[in-house]
Amino acid sequence: MDFIDQLRVLSTRIGSTKALIQTEEATKNAMVMPFIQALGYNVFDPLEVTPELVADVGTKKGEKVDYAILREGKPIMLFECKKAGAELNINHAGQLFRYFHVTEARFGVLTNGLVYRFFTDLEQPNKMDEKPFFEFNILDFNERDVEELKKFAKTAFDLETILTTANDLKYTRAIQTRLAEWMINPSEEFVRLVSGDLLGNRRFTPAIKDQFTLITKRAFEQLLGERINERLKGAMAPESVTVSEPVVVAQPAASSQASTSSQDEPQVVTSPEELEAFHTIRALVRNLVPSKRVVMRDAQSYCAILLDDNNRKPVCRLRFNNTQKLRLGLFNATKDEEQFSLESIDDIHKFAEQLRATVSSYLAPIGN
Structure with a gap:
């Protein structure tokens, strides 16, 4: 071992x-x-x-x-x-x-x-x-x-x-x-440093300080999201695959119409929030399985997190299409989904035990 x-x-x-x-x-x-x-x-x-x-x-x-x-x-x-x-x-x-x-x-x-x-x-x-x-x-x-x-x-x-x-x-x-502290709460000295060349001849007034503090925090968040996105490219490919749902067989007469419809559908875009949540979930179950076994499949209606890229092993679903209302879908023993509202991505930590229990259930030997 x-x-x-x-x-x-x-x-x-x-x-x-x-x-x-x-x-x-x-x-x-x-x-x-x-x-x-x-x-x-x-x-x-x-x-x-x-x-x-x-x-x-x-x-x-x-x-x-x-x-x-x-x-x-x-x-x-x-x-x-x-x-x-x-x-x-x-x-x-x-x-x-x-x-x-x-x-x-x-x-x-x-x-x-x-x-x-x-x-x-x-x-x-x-x-x-x-x-x-x-x-x-x-x-x-x-x-x-x-x-x-x-x-x-x-x-x-x-x-x-x-x-x-x-x-x-x-x-x-x-x-x-220090950098982690600045990401959450940039100090005035740090904000002055990163904004100095951008302000030109303008004075660093309290209003400018407040404005650039928010901009600095946002820049940190976006940079982190982009770096995570780059590292995950190649490790996952967005696919319109649902999780543990019945397979629907298309009727032959409607095949050409379905093809036309699929071409008109918008492309699936993985948001920074989904990437951050995926990264968080991987970290929460890392003590059970290697990170590479936890895979994301993004779709139009939700983003599926799977074990071993297997839609029979759903870990959870991220329902983040409405960014004003983040929801996390968790599965019980019969793979029925129950949805929970999140105030922020950090709230996923509150469900760490359920996520680990779900992953553990797929690791149990057959017959136990």
């Missing part, structure tokens, strides 16, 4: 059991140890993974770090664990800071079983940074995240390779966070 498939299996299991995990010890057993195992380290070999590694740090005697991954008898990675879902911040990493200073490990990992934050010493040698350079969410990851995580796997671990890319990762993540 490929590394990414192992992570998907683990993600599915953790997603379905995380509500039952109430203690730190249960988190370590049910979440963290399987994660370390997925990286290729034998959690049952104390020469490779040592639980509760003890070291005297200054005046503190007998302190323990939850797990230390060893190579040739020396720690290379330290794990500090909190209970599932607990808040993670730098105040929870005290033991990691101290252990990082007195051991040869160059990487510290703070985790709550769901999110794994990786630290090293980019700012000052032998002193763990206060900000992680990489973060991995077992319930929400993409292929790029997996490629970065794979560098910590036993078969691929190379200290110099990771440290070489760690600095870029840290600042890339910081810039992405």
Whole structure:
């Protein structure tokens, strides 16, 4: 099984059991140890993974770090664990800071079983940074995240390779966070920057600020939609195919008339809203199936989201033709459609469990 498939299996299991995990010890057993195992380290070999590694740090005697991954008898990675879902911040990493200073490990990992934050010493040698350079969410990851995580796997671990890319990762993540904030709420300085050459000699008045803030947000949204559209071209081709509906056989006498009618029908156009929704749905079910198995087929009346490009496996329907009234069609066990109104594309997240349940129903072995 490929590394990414192992992570998907683990993600599915953790997603379905995380509500039952109430203690730190249960988190370590049910979440963290399987994660370390997925990286290729034998959690049952104390020469490779040592639980509760003890070291005297200054005046503190007998302190323990939850797990230390060893190579040739020396720690290379330290794990500090909190209970599932607990808040993670730098105040929870005290033991990691101290252990990082007195051991040869160059990487510290703070985790709550769901999110794994990786630290090293980019700012000052032998002193763990206060900000992680990489973060991995077992319930929400993409292929790029997996490629970065794979560098910590036993078969691929190379200290110099990771440290070489760690600095870029840290600042890339910081810039992405800043850009994401500006997409939602552009700062005045950013609006001034992007509008400066466009205003000419006009003063940057409050009215101009409000106008160009809206324009900047709209430009971000349109640019993102265009980029998504470009990436999806070739991965899907718009087709006028309905989902799980009876096949209608055309009458011979009406064949020429039907042909003429089809030529007069308008072309199917996939809207940015449909593309954004498709991208969102793919992300929501990514822990169950690879993204490429979730396919869009756009039609005149609605846009169908299918598993494996199979109209017998409808995931949902996007009824966005009236952009003032977005509706999401979900299917029950008998494939009857029930429609729900959406205030925005983000509302699709409210139906994540139903979408995952629908996809899961197509993955169940026949006869179960």
